[in-house]
Amino acid sequence: MREIVKKATRESFGEAVTALAAENPNVIVLDADLAEATKTGIFKKAYPDRFIDCGIAESNMIGIAAGLATCGKIPFAASFAMFSAGRAFEQVRNSVGYPHLNVKVVGSHAGISVGEDGATHQCCEDIALMRSIPGMVVLNPADHYEMQAAVKAAAEYVGPVYIRLGRLAVESVHNNEDYHFELGKGITLRDGKDVTLVATGLMVGEAVKAADSLKQAGISARVLDIHTIKPLDTQLILKAAEETGLLITVEEHSVIGGLGEAVSSYLSEVRPTKVVKMGVNDVFGHSGPAVDLLKEFGLCAEAIEEKVKKALKA
């Protein structure tokens, strides 16, 4: 077992991209005046010459990243998800996605766990936006160890990748020494036969907690960590649908266009299965401490347990 680490994935990202730079001279990091928050500041300190602060101009940052990529660089362009995936959506689509350039778009402070800053900064649409772009890989790692592996994999993969980072510190769940990350391959964290919790990002830890608690109540819940939302691990999803029937997707993202819809859309064609979507239910967030907001929006272990019990009764 590895040490349990409690850390925000933004910090794990900052460390991982800095470690990567030592091995690969083509790694460049761009930010838009948020280096302290996105944790690209760690890279900036270690490699000032390979760090480009674009100022508060995210659209231009994505374009610059595209230009750098045409010259063989591997740019990681970071801002809050609201801005890198949201504001600069069309730049990501046309300047990065269409030419399939090797740009890694990084969206930090995703979801409602941004907390006190409130709705304008709580981006719950980034996964929907990014997965709608042809050829875009969409990653939403769950913890410190997974983020480290995901950053490395993103750099090795040639093509556009979106990486979602969280602000809130989260306890690691991938503490096994034999943990293996592969793009597009989900991870079974708990086996089970009554229901499958299909979770991503911050919600993976909550799903594990819920499953462990449900076990005490005699309910056997499988937990899948879907770190790659696109391409989706359809094999693992199908197997779960076949073996457990009911699936509950859990994501800190709108129920529109995210993991839940990706899973539902796939299963509806190949094996119609009941999929209950947990996420942000087509509403804006608001200010408040992150943990309280997550509870309020039903994005915590207790809410997952309740949802499972209710769904199994239905």
Next chain:
Amino acid sequence: MNAEERRQLEITAVKVRQGIIEGVFHAKSGHPGGSLSSAELFTYLYFKEMHIDPKNPKDPDRDRFVLSKGHCAPGLYAVLAQRGYFKEEELQKLRHIGAMLQGHPDMKGTPGVDMSSGSLGQGISAAVGMAMAGKLDGKDYRVYALLGDGESEEGQVWEASMFAGHKKLDNLCVIVDFNGLQIDGPVSQVGGPEPLDKKFEAFGFEVTTIDGNDFDEIEAAFQKARACKGKPFAIIAKTVKGKDVSFMENQVGWHGKAPNAEEYEIAKKELKAKLEVLEHA
């Protein structure tokens, strides 16, 4: 340049215009006006200014060109064909299903296209990124971005310009084809982007304003750009939209439509006559 060199460039510019008319006519759509206005700029860049090799279009040390006003792809394609990146016959398949030449530039499919573009305001940022890469790698290639005057109404143009000025990207040359017209009318009435020279100066550029259909002035401007150190350079190129096709000149309606068969014949005849005069000069 001497008179003979100028005559050769003028001949090539007519051929580029012929390629534009061929492409747009056979596509039955596209943007002739701004393609024609930029013909001398395209010609000078690809035949005199840039260090490029059509046989090695991905050479990492080449100069780069980004058509930020991507809708003027017929002009870019015509000059690339003239320069030998691909066969001229491709121009007649422009915008057809399965064709190499897309409605807007596609770097994945077309040799010689350094950046996909078409959504206005985005190409200049990519050019800035290429210029940054050159600085990071200590390479001496230069990067050129051709913008439209109407395009300069996009805020991203100024985000990119602020960055380029701030970073002192003297390997970057921005050219604005100032033909004075955009889809909804004269730029002075629609978006009012002027004064562009003062704007670029304020963003840290050295600027020159020229007649963008005159090769001597174009050459002088690019020489100034090369000599400029510690600053990016902007050329405001005043041009005639639809240049050298009589019924298209300065007509806003020819921004984005194809000539019909009759108009095509007139355009061809006019350009052929111009070519004959130059060839026998």
